[in-house]
Amino acid sequence: MSAPATCRLERRSAGPLLEFAAFGFPLGGAFVVGWPAAPGAVRHEPDGRPALLHFAPARWLAPAAEADVRALIAAAIEAGAGVAVDVEGKWQPFELHGDGADRVLAATLDVGAALEGRECAAVTLFDCPAVVTRLPGGYAIWIRASYAQHFEASVGRLLRG
Amino acid sequence: MSAPTRRGSRVREETVRFTFDGREYLGQRGDTAASALLAAGVRRFGRSVKYRRLRGVLTASAEEPNALLTVGRTPAVIPNVVAPQLEIVEGLELRSQNRWPSLDLDVASLLQAGGGFFGAGFYYKTFIWPSWRTYESMIRSLAGLGEAPRASELGEVAVEHLHCDVLVAGAGPAGLAAARAAARAGARVVLCERDPACGGELEFETGRIDGREARDWVGSVLAELKSLGVRVLTGTTLVAASGGEMIAHAEPGGLPGRNTMHKIVPRTLVVAMGAVERPIAFTANDLPGVMLLGAAERYLACYGARAAASAVIFANHDRAYPAALRLADGGIRIAALVDTRAEPEIGVPAARDALRLAGVRCLAAHAVLAAHGGRQVSGATIAPLADPARPMTIACDAILVSGGWSPALHAGVQEGGQREFDPLAGGFVARAQPEWRFVAGAANGALELGAVLVDAHAAGERAARRAGASGSAGRAPAGEGDAAPGWRPFWRSPAPRADEKRQFIDWQNDVTVADIRQSLAEGFRDIEHLKRYTALGFGGDQGRLGGLLGAAVLAELRGEPLAEVGTSRLRPPFHPVTMRSLAGLRAGAALRPARCTPLHAWHESHGAVLESMGLWMRPRYYRANGVDSFAAGIAEARRVRESGGIADGSTLGKIEVAGPEAAAFLDAMYLTRASTIKPGRAKYMVNLREDGLVLDDGLVLRVADDRFIATTSSGHGLHMLSHFEHYRDAEWGGRGVTLTDVTEAWAAIVVAGPRSRDALGAVLGAPWQVPLAALRHMDFARGSYAGHDLTVLRASFSGELAFELHCRPAIALALWEALIAAGLPPYGLEALDILRVEKGYLTTAEINGQTTPYDLGMESLVKLGNPCVGRELLGREAFHEPSRPRLVGLRAADGRGRFLAGAQLVVPDAPSRPLGHVTSTVYSPALGEWIGLALVARSHAADGTPLLARDPVRDGDVTVRVVPTVHFDPSAERMKA
Amino acid sequence: MTRLICPFCGPRHLREFEFHKTVAAEGGSAFARVYERVDSAELSIEHWQHVGGCRGWLLVRRNPSTGAVTDCQLVGGGEPA
Incomplete structure (x- = not known):
């Protein structure tokens, strides 16, 4: 019932954040080479960090908005596919690591089932709107900023057992 | 008091000390409260709910109706804990229930003498004069089982x-075979079993499966399941199995308080919950010492506890004979085995002969007519069925009864499952099922071990296939156990009418044969009516013990076949679940999420009184400004008008609308045109629902030709987003416009009052000097502050010179604190409301989903309007009738009176005909009196009209008069400064 | 079993979805589109939104007598690539 001490929740620093909104669908395939087009697809940085997440129809999250992703987005805009919206402050990033991570999240959702057949998913965790993707050894979770305090408290209660 | 160590499949050698009704007992680790107390010779466990009759343990399962104990001490008690399920731990304190002052001496049991007074439905007919209340407190103290806890020790769930x-419910032979078949076929399987151990009746019945002892087979199957990755949940009952999500409730140790609610979504479900043994009704069959035959077997095999020294067995099937042999081997003397069937119907002559050789009287075509004894069984009255007038008495201290088995169908008949009476099986079995559910074992009518295993293996394989697994399930296990029971119907022993009130059908609710006869006589013929009228089947066993028995008696009294009478509908939960378990994680602070703005911590640490409004935590007022919300609100509002203040507006909904079609889209969504807004300007916009009523209002800012930010009222953010998204996807045709929720990407700070511009200028510094000075009403300028984006919009909801700052959350706190340091103190929602009512601005109190733009005085917006959502139906005639409401301002006629929102408005000579109601009121510091806004019929909305605000529940009636909605500064000079 | 299969997110629990309205028949006046509902025991065509997930708008074909969902598309006919 309580997660082992190795499971921990880390609040990451929230920096520049972009969402790309496409002008509707069908998208007709990846309009730019390297674009994560399938539902739930994620494009990763060379070091493995998630760079661009397709978490909703016609919507992508660029959590760090690094140079190469910005270039990709600029190309997509150039191709007339959609617009980029600066959403700095909208999502609070977290990382959940360790052996109890699945158990902690299972208290609110079977994350494995939500991620079946996809790399990222838009979900509701402890009543908080969230986007989740796997990391080695755990999960990267973005929580809608106004809910972040509630999310942290909910996870904290379970980690304390 | 050291007892010799008992041996059984579930007990260990370690001693455990516990108390029952204040006396200390010794049990062993693995014992339940029932097994330990039985082993110690305790026979009386509690008193019944209505008649306060002494009761003993009837079963060895969760169906137990009598032995419900209270754990712990007042006020932190846990009532109604099922003794056969409660695992004892060191120091456990147990008490019997429903007796005072003690179990053996109970004052209220004197009511037993008046047994007829409390017959079925007594509460409909008694305690009526002079009124129910006269008797209520007495009845409340007598009623119910157990004492409700006053403090909670129930911990977290x-x-x-x-x-x-595949979810398999039940881990007896059927469940184990089904789970193994499904797992071998490659399915991901979860197996749940309510007992702490798996194996079901294989724990005490003898049998061989696949060439080995049944018990060994159980162990090897469990090992194989583990290696196949099957999740086995013991101590876990499937309590509800519908709606796609099944709830399996784990109560480790049988004690509510450390529960887990497993919410399982399987692709397929296999119901293998076995069958529940049921009793036969005879006179005084509720005396302590009357027990189910299978229960006695369980207590012996699992716990080494003998339920009796000398027992009479009473049954109507073949299984009684091997059971009698096993019990005799275990040290219980069998005084007699009473079989209701005739000689030729007995299918186990070898077992019977063995019993006779051992000195057991085996009587065929006989019945136990009654149990004797004062506080517990001391003998049984037995007679031949052909001649009940010639009874004999056999001394014994227990009557072990078995009338057959009722398949535990619950999960097999919910959501479209059919059932049918099977005369061979002697119970209702499951028939047609929805395609995702499979029934195995007893619920299919299979009662003999070999048939059960084959049936269950096939069910498990089919369930796995249906769930998408394609491997091979292998061969079905071959088994042989006790022969098929050869059951013959026998439901109750013959008895004179007068004794029927002591022939019990439902123990937990004190329902007897007499109650069924009375219910029928009063016209409650249907089984569902019988259940409600007598309370048969209402208890923790949900009718699993007595339901079929009661139906059979009803059938007998009605003179109809049992198959036609049927049994009542089975509903979840299968087993009692605490409210705390159902609440799950949603309790206390976690009841609902609290949305916080970027300034939340500042509000908390600076004395803000925060309130949850539509999930957002918002400051109502700041404690330093007044002793309560009324005083503080006035002080804060006054200060804003006199010098200035800041408010946290971050909860404002903000939607970024972008794309080449953005302007055209917004034109279609709002009453007034967005396409005519120039970049750098904002406009007050109103949108309608498709039926023409006003939905919401807000400012729309045009950032660029193809980019807008639409703001919504705080409570409507998500709703408006859905409204826009729906229209775009369903009707607009989806191209060229994107919608992004940026509510949390921008913090909003309202800066208002005569000093606002100067203070803002001081904080923002040189780069903002020129843009700030150039801002006219509804202009906005974009730039940066501390390295992050900042938009300064000149707009006012207070009627003062005011600005709305939209900044990135990262700098919100710095900006806020800088403004405070520049001499602008914070104000909360109370003050905000005062300021806006003084200016006649609207909130959801006026835009309440029932008003049109005409009602709200927005005619000018409609005339300038364009085709948009809701335009067509806005034009209907009904919206112009004189009875339609009109937005007006109100003041007390005497310049002093207080009137409140919600008061009904009438004319004094027609006080019962409401013409409208007051929507918002505040005490206005600027005007020194109470002011309000109201919606009143057009016919009575002219300036100066005298009205009566009726408020009989609160302050009483106040005479008011209609005034213009803008109470303060009607020419808006302050705002345009 | 009643789960909805969101075309974008896959199978999700019913509680993640919010019913909006039953879609009126094609054509018809504004009044009919807003107020009149097709009343059929076999087929109900409905708009739901996946508010607990991707916030996509769904066109659901459902049998109101049995509750069985026969089809679930994104409104507007869009298919995620």
Whole structure:
């Protein structure tokens, strides 16, 4: 019932954040080479960090908005596919690591089932709107900023057992 | 008091000390409260709910109706804990229930003498004069089982969500065979079993499966399941199995308080919950010492506890004979075996002969007519069925009764499952099922071990296939156990009418044959009516013990076949679940999420009184400004008008609308045109629902030709977003416009009052000097502050010179604190409301989903309007009738009176005909009196009209008069400064 | 079993979805589109939104007598690539 001490929740620093909104669908395939087009697809940085997440129809999250992703987005805009919206402050990033991570999240959702057949998913965790993707050894979770305090408290209660 | 160590499949050698009704007992680790107390010779466990009759343990399962104990001490008690399920731990304190002052001496049991007074439905007919209340407190203290806790020691409840391919409910031979077949076929399987151990009746029945002892087979199957990755949940009952999500409730140790709610979504479900043994009704069959035959076997095999020294067995099937042999081997003397069937119907002559050789009287075509004894069984009255007038008495201290088995169908008949009476099986069995559910074992009518295993293996394989697994399930296990029971119907022993009130059908609710006869006589013929009228089947066993028995008696009294009478509908939960478990994680602080603005911590640490409004935590007022919300609100509002203040507006909904079609889209969504807004300007916009009523209002800012930010009222953010998204996807045709929720990407700070511009200028510094000075009403300028984006919009909801700052959350706190340091103190929602009512601005109190733009005085917006959502139906005639409401301002006629929102408005000579109601009121510091806004019929909305604000529940009636909605500064000079 | 299969997110629990309205028949006046509902025991065509997930708008074909969902598309006919 309580997660082992190795499971921990880390609040990451929230920096520049972009969402790309496409002008509707069908998208007709990846309009730019390297674009994560399938539902739930994620494009990763060379070091493995998630760079661009397709978490909703016609919507992508660029959590760090690094140079190469910005270039990709600029190309997509150039191709007339959609617009980029600066959403700095909208999502609070977290990382959940360790052996109890699945158990902690299972208290609110079977994350494995939500991620079946996809790399990222838009979900509701402890009543908080969230986007989740796997990391080695755990999960990267973005929580809608106004809910972040509630999310942290909910996870904290379970980690304390 | 050291007892010799008992041996059984579930007990260990370690001694455990506990108390029952204040006396200390010794049990062993693995014992339940029932087994330990039985082993110690305790026979009386509690008193019944209505008649306060002494009761003993009837079963060895969760169906137990009598032995419900209270754990702990007042006020932190846990009542109604099922003794056969409660695992004893060191220091456990147990008490019997429903007796005072003690179990053996109970004052209220004197009511037993008046047994007829409390017959079925007594509460409909008694305690009526002079009024129910006269008797209420007495009845409340006598009624119910157990004492409600006043403090909670129930701890946290854990919740787990999981998906799987196949969920198997029940881990007896059927469940184990089904789970193994499904797992071998490659399915992800979860197996749940309510007992702490798996194996079901294989724990005490003898049998051989696949060439070995049944018990060994159980062990090897469990090992194989583990290696195949099957999740086995013991101590876990499937309590509800519908709606796609099944709830399996784990109560470790049988004690509510450390529960886990497993919420399982399987692709398929296999119901293998076995069958529940049921009794036969005879006179005084509720005396302590009357027990189910299978229960006695369980207590012996699992716990080494003998339920009796000398027992009479009473049954109507073949299984009684091997059971009698096993019990005799275990040290219980069998005084007699009474079989209701005739000689030729007995299918186990060898077993019977063995019993006779051992000195057991085996009587065929006989019945136990009654149990004797004062406080517990001391003998049984037995007679031949052909001649009940010639009874004999056999001394014994227990009557072990078995009338057959009722398949535990619950999960097999919910959500479209059919059932049918099977005369061979002697119970209702499951028939047609929805395609995702499979029934195995007893619920299919299979009662003999070999048939059960084959049936269950096939069910498990089919369930796995249906869930998408394609491997091979292998061969079905071959088994042989006790022969098929050869059951013959026998439901109750013959008895004179007068004794029927002591022939019990439902123990927990004190329902007897007499109650069924009375219910029928009063016209409650249907089984469902019988259930409600007598309370048969209402208890923790949900009718599993007595339901079929009661139906059979009803059938007998009605003179109809049992198959036609049927049994009542089975509903979840299968087993009692605490409210705390159902609440799961949603309790206390976690009841609902609290949304916080970027300034939340500042509000908390600076004395803000925060309130949850539509999930957002918002400051109502700041404690330093007044002793309560009324005083503080006035002080804060006054200060804003006199010098200035800042407010946290971050909860404002903000939607970024972008794309080449953005302007055209917004034109279609709002009453007034967005396409005519120039970049750098904002406009007050109103949108309608498709039926023409006003939905919401807000400012729309045009950032660029193809980019807008639409703001909504705080409570409507998500709703408006859905409204826009729906229209775009369903009707607009989806191209060229994107919608992004940026509510949390921008913090909003309202800066208002005569000093606002100067203070803002001081904070923002040189780069903002020129843009700030150039801002006219509804202009906005964009730039940066501390390295992050900042938009300064000149707009006012207070009627003062005011600005709305939209900044990135990262700098919100710095900006806020800088403004405070520049001499602008914070104000909360109370003050905000005062300021806006003084200016006649609207909130959801006026835009309440029932008003049109005409009602709200927005005619000018409609005339300038364009085709948009709701335009067509806005034009209907009904919206112009004189009875339609009109937005007006109100003041007390005497310049002093207080009137409140919600008061009904009438004319004094027609006080019962409401013409409208008051929507918002505040005490205005600027005007020194109470002011308000109201919606009143057009016919009575002219300036100066005298009205009566009726408020009989609160302050009483106040005479008011209609005034213009803008109470303060009607020419808006302050705002345009 | 009643789960909805969101075309974008896959199978999700019913509680993640919010019913909006039953879609009126094609054509018809504004009044009919807003107020009149097709009343059929076999087929109900409905708009739901996946508010607990991707916030996509769904066109659901459902049998109101049995509750069985026969089809679930994104409104507007869009298919995620």
